Amino acid sequence: MRTLYYFIALLAFTSCEDVIDLPLEEGPKRLVIDANINWEKGTLGNEQVIRLTETVGFYEQDIPVVSNAIVTISDSSKDYVFVEDGTTGIYRTTSFEPQIDETYTLTIEYNGETFNATESLKSVTDITSVEQSFQNIFGEEVIRVDFNYTDPADEENYYVSVFSSDAYLLNFTRTWSDEFIDGNDDSVFEIDENFEPGNTLTLRFFGVSEQYHNYTELLLQQIESGGPFATPPAAVKGNCINLTNPDSKPLGYFRLSEVVTTPYVIQ
C-alpha cells in the first residue's frame, strides 16, 4: 500500500530517483544462521541444507562464510548432524526425518560459543490449479498468473511465497496470513510486464509459523522500503539465541516448512 503511494508521488511530479554515493558506518560482525528446512510435499525430505555466514558492510559483494562449525538438529527422538561442504559455509545432511507439527531444536557450536533455536514444522495446503490471464495496467495488457489454493478453515494459517522466473533476476517474496480470507479460495499471483510466452515461472509455497510470518514481514519491509511513506527501518530479529553471550544475538531464522513447488511455463 505504501509503495503504491510512493508510486503516485513519483508519477505525479518531476520527481526522480538517483543512486548516490553514501558512505556508511559498519557495525560489529555477527553470525548469520540461515536455516531453512524445506520439506517438498511428496518427497522424503531427507536432504536438507543450512548455511552459516557473517554480516558484512552494506556495499560489499562478497559474503564471508563461516566454516568449521558444528551444526545439529534434534527432535524428540533423534539428532541430525550437518556436515560442511568443504569450506563453503554450507552444511548438509541426508538423513533428516521431517514430521508435520514436530518440534525441532537447532544447535550450533562455533568459535567457543553455542547457539540455539527452536521451531516446529508447519504444513501447507496444495496448489489446486494454475490460471493465466491478462491484467490491464496503465493501458497495457500484462500477463498475470494465478496459483489457486483453498485456505484451511478454522485454523490460523501463515504463508510465504517465493516466485522465481527466467524473466527477471531477483526473486519476489511475499508473506501473509489468513486473517481476512480464512476458509476461502484464494490465489497467489504474479504479474510482470517482462513475461513472455516460453518464460518459466516457479512458485514455492511455504507454510510457516506466526513468528516467522512476522519476521519475514519486517524483513521484506526493510528491502522494499521506498519513498517518504516507508515504514522506518528496524532491526530484524530472528529466533536464534546465543547461549554463551546472550547480548550478541545471531541474525537469521531457523524455520521448518512443508513446501509445494509448482513450475509453470507461460503460454
Place this chain on the structure above:
Amino acid sequence: MLNKTTSNGLLSVPLLSTVKQKKMRLKKIIILFLILFGSSVSAQETYTVSGVVKEKSSGETLIGVAIIFKEQQKGTTTNGYGFYSITLPAGEYTIDVSYLGYKTIQKTIRLGSSSKHNFDLEFSSEEIEEVVVKSNNNIISLKKPEMSVHKVAVSTIKEMPVVLGEVDIIKSIQLLPGVTSAGEGASGFNVRGGAEDQNLILLDEATLYSSSHFFGFFSIFNADAIKDIKLYKGGIPAKYGGRVASVLDIHQKDGNKQEHHLTGGIGLISSRLMAEGPIEKGKSSYLVAGRGSYAHLFLKLNPETKSNSLSFYDLNAKLNFDLDDNNHLYFSGYFGRDAFNIGNLFVNSYGNSTFNLRWNHLYSDKLFSNLSLIYSEYNYFLNLDFIGMDWVSGIKNFQFKYDFKNYVSDNFSLSYGLGAIQYHFNPGEITPSKENSAVNPGKLEQKYAIEPAVYIEAEQTLNDKFSVNYGLRVSSFYRMGGQNIYSYENDEPITFNETFGIYEEGTVSGSTYYKKGEVIKDFYGLEPRFAISYKANASNAFKLNYNRLYQYIHLISNTVSAAPLDVWAPSGSFIEPQILDQYAAGYYHNFEDGVYSLETEVYYKDIQNRLDYRDGADLIAEDQIETIVLPGKSRSYGLELSLKKNKGNFKGWISYTLSNTEQQVKGSTPGATGINNGAWYKAAYHKLHDISITTSYLLSESWKFGANFVYQSGKPTTYPTGQFTTNIGGNYNDPGDNISVPIYGNRNQFNMPSYHHVDIAATFTPKQDPKRRWRSEWVFSVYNLYNRRNAASINFRQNEETGANEAVKTSIFGVTPSFTYNFKF
C-alpha cells in the same frame, strides 16, 4: 482609596495585639484584593464604547483591528467577529482605529454614556499609513501578554512564491520561526518540535483532521475564501484545548454584503473560482468558493499513464446574516477531497468535511457570546482491485461550543465558556468488492468518546508596564461503550519476547462488552494557563508564559510522515492522554520607529504519554492499537529569532530557529528494551537549524517581486550498518535466490543531507481601467531556482539488474517554473 478601607476603629486599641494582628492581616488581604481586582473600581462613572469594525466596500468584518486611545496608551482589538468593547471613565477621547492595509480613522468622542461606534475602514497602500498602523499595533502588542503567536495576512501569503504557483497557507506558516514540515511529501506541519497530530486546526471554529492535499504538496485552504490566520505556538488561551502543540485558527470571509463579485485564478495545477455577494444588501451575504486540480488531464495525454487520475478539490461555503445589531448568524461549510485512480486497480479518496452554525449574541455592550454547533468528518475510502477489497475508515464528530467574553473594564476582561465534542471513530470496515473476492467482510471495533471542557481566563492590565493573563481550562474525556474491550494476560497488551528481543502482541485473556452509553474509562485534566508581559518602554517588552494542555486523541502512524490511512485513536483502557507543559520567555524590540522589529523567544516543552509504535508494527486493520504502541516521553527546546522589516518598498523577514526534539520509550517490564534501548532518540521532525528568509520588493505599480530562501538541517534517519543474506528456498547456488537484507542500528541516529532551496516570484498587474470592474494579475514563479535535488527519502535496496546493494535518493521537486492568472470581477 486606602483611606476608605482604613477607617477601622480597631487600630486605636494597642493592648489586644493578636486581635490587632489579625485585623492587620485582614486589612492587608482586602488591600491586596482591591489592588488586584479593584483598580478599575473608582469613584468615577465608567461607560462602554463598543461596536463592529468592517471593511467599507464589502462589509466584511475585520479581525484584530486596533482601537487605540493614544493619550491614555490604552487600547483593545476586535475579536474573531469584528467586535470590540472597552470601558472607560467619562471624558473626551481621541480614538485611532488602525489595521494594516487600511486608512486609519481618527475620531474624537465625548464619553458621557455607553455608546456604539461602528467603523468602516477603507483600503490604503500608503507608506505613512503603514507606519501609523504599526506603531498603533505596537501599543497593544507590546503590552498584551500574548506571545508565541503569529498573525499572517492573507495578502502576504498571496505574494510568496510557492511550488507550482499554488498559494499555500501551510507552506507560508512554515516560514515562521518554530514552524517546519517533515519534508517534501510530508503532510501537515510541525510546531516547536510537535508532531503533526498535535496541531488544532480550526476553520471557522470547526476542527479539521488534516491540512494537506496530496501528502503535503498543497494545503486544503483556498486562500481566496480566507480572511484571517492566527497560529499559536505557545501561550495558548484557555478557550482552546485538545491538541498540545499549536492552534491554527483560520476564519473564512463572510461574503461581500454590498456587491456581487467573482474572484478566481487559473494555474498550472489547479484553478479556483469564488462567488460572493449580498443576499439582502448590508444585512446578509453568501460566499461559495471552489478549487480543483486538473493534473489528471495531463496524465491522459501520455498513453502509459492514460487510465489514471490524481486530483484534489475543495469547496468552501458561507452564509452570513445580521439579524439585528445584537445578533448575527453564520453558516459555514467545507468539503475537500483527494482522489486517486491508478488503472482502476487502486482507487483511493479521502478528505475532510465540516458544517457549522454559529450565533453571535451581544447580551450587553460588554458581554459578547458565540454559540457554535459543528459537525466535522474525515473519511477515507480505498478499493484494491487486485484483492477485491473495499476499505472505509474515518472519524466523525459533533461539537458545540459556547464562548463568552466579558469586557469588564479597560483593564480587565474575562473569557469563559464550555463545550463538548462527541466522537465516533471507525478504524476500518472491509467489504469484498467483487463476486470472486477472497476477502471476508469485517468491521473493526467502532469507538466512541465524549470530550467536555469548561474554561475561564482573565486578561488584566495591572499598570502601565505589567499585564497578565491567567486562566484555567478543565477538560475531561469519557471513552464510551458500544464495543468490546479486550483484556490481556498479566494486563500486558504488549509483551517483550526475550528470546527474540522483540515486542509482540500480548495474549488476549478475555473481552468485556460495554453497552452504548456506558463509560469505559474517564480522564480529567486541569490545564492552567498563565502569561505576563512587561512593557519596558515604547519599543521594548519582555514576556513569559506557561501552559499545560491535554490531548486525548492520538494519530497512530508509523510512516515517517503521516499517510492518509493513519488512524486516530482515542485514549482509553490502555492509552493515556498526552500531557504537555510548555514554558516560554521572549524579548520584543521595535526600532527605527517601527520600521524594524526583532522578536526572540526561548521555549521548553515536555510531553508525557507520547506514543510511539514498536518495531515491526503493522497498523493496517489493527483492531488492537494497544498491542503496537508503547508510551514514552518527548521533549523539545529551542531558541527562535526573527527580524522583520515592516516598511518600505523592500520588506520581509528572516527567521532562525535552533532547536532539539527527542523522544524516549523505556521498557516497562523487566528485560524489555523499550525503543532504542530506552535512550533518547531524535524525533522524525527534529530540525537542528531552520532558517527562513522571505522578502518582497515593490518595483512599481505594475511589478512586484518576491523571493524566499529556506534552509533546514537534514531529517534524522536510520541508516544500515551492514547486511546479511538469506535464501528461503535454499538454492544457494542461484544468485537470484539470495536476498540481501540491510541491518539497521539505533532509530534516527543519522541525518539526511540538509534541505534548502530558493524560490522567486514576479507579479505583474496590468494597468486597471478604473471604470471597468475586471482586475487581474499574472504571477510567475520558479520553485527551487538552483535545482537542488533535496532528498525526500533515502532507501537501500538491491539493484534489480546486478543484485548489488545501493543507496537511492528520492527527490521530488527540481526546478519548477509555473504561472497563475488571477482575476477579480
